[in-house]
Amino acid sequence: MAQLEWFFDVICPQAHLAASRVESLARETGHDLVLRPVSLAHLYEAQGLPLQPEADWAENKRHRHDHDVLRQAELAGLRLRGDLHRPVRESEAAQRLLAGTSPTQRSGVMHALFNAAWERGKALDDTGLLRRIAEEHGLASALIDADASASALAANTDEALSRGVFGVPTVAFGEQLWWGADRLDFVARAMGGSAATAPRQPDGHRRRLEVFHDFSSPFSYLACTQVARLAQEHDAELVWRPMLLGALFKSIGTPMMPIRAMSENRQAWGLRDMQQWATHWNVPFRFTSHFPLNTVLALRVSAVAPDLIQPLYRAAWADNRNLSEQETVAAIVREAGMDPEDLFARATAEETKALIKTNTQQAEALGACGAPTLVVDGRLVFWGQDRLDMVARALDGWVPAVDGGADDR
Structure with a gap:
């Protein structure tokens, strides 16, 4: 049975929107889920992209993008706090912590980081915050700066690039890749799961x-x-x-x-x-x-x-x-x-x-x-x-x- 792999960086708000559903899909379909923290900054650098691509976008595109992310969050029952365009390097230490965490504990640490960043609007480069999260999960704060953590993060990122990943979040199922929080229905169908549905609630007005x-x-x-x-x-x-x-x-x-x-x-x-x-x-x-x-x-x-x-x-x-x-x-x-x-x-x-x-x-x-x-x-x-x-x-x-x-x- 093919594994479901999820390449992510907690600096990305769409990754926060997708995290819980990715885990639910794996449970629903009986597939093993492998959480693969990567460095979004390195993904961009390796492809010759600017670290903040949106800085070069037209104002109309930035506006449409931000509205779209907030609409997706609302449909997911979430409220995002803080700047949607944070510096991608802000999460480097957080991603090292995740890469150094054992697979059995990674989900809990990931959700704690997502919650801190996007539900409470905290900065992900706050060393004190990262240490508290590590300690709350029974982890040594030394993982944040450990060479083994940095190596694991680099290995995940290099593998992602070799498989065609260009951004996050990206789901890999066998040879197939899907990018974004908004392609999970395609993932569900490929895995034999069910697409998300919502009942219609028309208000009777013609538009x-x-x-x-x-x-x-x-x-x-x-x-x-x-x-x-x-x-x-x-x-x-x-x-x-x-x-x-x-x-x-x-x-x-x-x-x-x-x-x-x-x-x-x-x-x-x-x-x-x-x-x-x-x-x-x-x-x-x-x-x-x-x-x-x-x-x-x-x-x-x-x-x-x-x-x-x-x-x-x-x-x-x-x-x-x-x-x-x-x-x-x-x-x-x-x-x-x-x-x-x-x-x-x-x-x-x-x-x-x-x-x-x-x-x-x-x-x-x-x-x-x-x-x-x-x-x-x-x-x-x-x-x-x-x-x-x-x-x-x-x-x-x-x-x-x-x-x-x-x-x-």
Whole structure:
């Protein structure tokens, strides 16, 4: 039976959100769980990444990221305290303590450190705090600085890198890897366990779901295979907002091709993750060989003929057709029984061009940092096709505390 391995660093708030469920999954499925503390700082350094990657993010991306983490915490029944962007080296001594602790005691020490850092907002480089935690668990405080602890931490980190780990938390099950607190349903299915479910609690109000998207994004494709179903299930008005993703990136200061700015390990994981989502949604997917795509014409066409949105997405991300070519777009129009000449005339009219520009500007004003960006009632903004579960809750009336909702925890 394959072991369930969990690579983590207590400096990461998402690791705190995932810890208890990872342990529950192992118990539920009868697998041995191996807790592998690693040095996030060394993971970054070994991949040539800055120690604080978020320092280079656009303001919109930092804002969206922080909201997302706090929303995840709320759904997990947790409240995070302290700065979400702590220096990654702050946890080095804590991680040495964990690496030097015996496997039978590691879980208790790990949870004590998570609690101190994220429930009480304590600094993880507080030597007095670390000594107290060690002593409370019957451990010698000398473990914190022991050469054996440092060696064990380095060995875990090097092994993680060799297996394709690029960040934390990461679950390994056999040859498979999942990164993040938000991929544990995939882990559960792979292990024969059950995905987390929550009963629907609709409040009876009809809401509007706006989808800011661009055919250039595989994540937009994956989301847009599901949003019509989502809107129908929740009796929501669906509004398509085609936007120029490249123009948004340029305006907010994001790399024009974010995936190519990632480390090799993360790029490899990202491609696997896209395929897993496609399998999850039961839709075809093939990363286009024509990347990056120039989708200006396709976006304009979709603005005047929304019925072409799905055929255009399928052409790009299932059939590997090149949407950068006018001839390809014209062929897709003809296949849908429409006249390309008439449609192109309307698509290239000044009012259509202005609409795409306005959508892009509106997305930026709402805090968008990528595609898809999904907006409920013009207020609640969600980034990414992997947040459709949150969108569904919002369509039923959930307003996260970070967005001004009631916090009764």
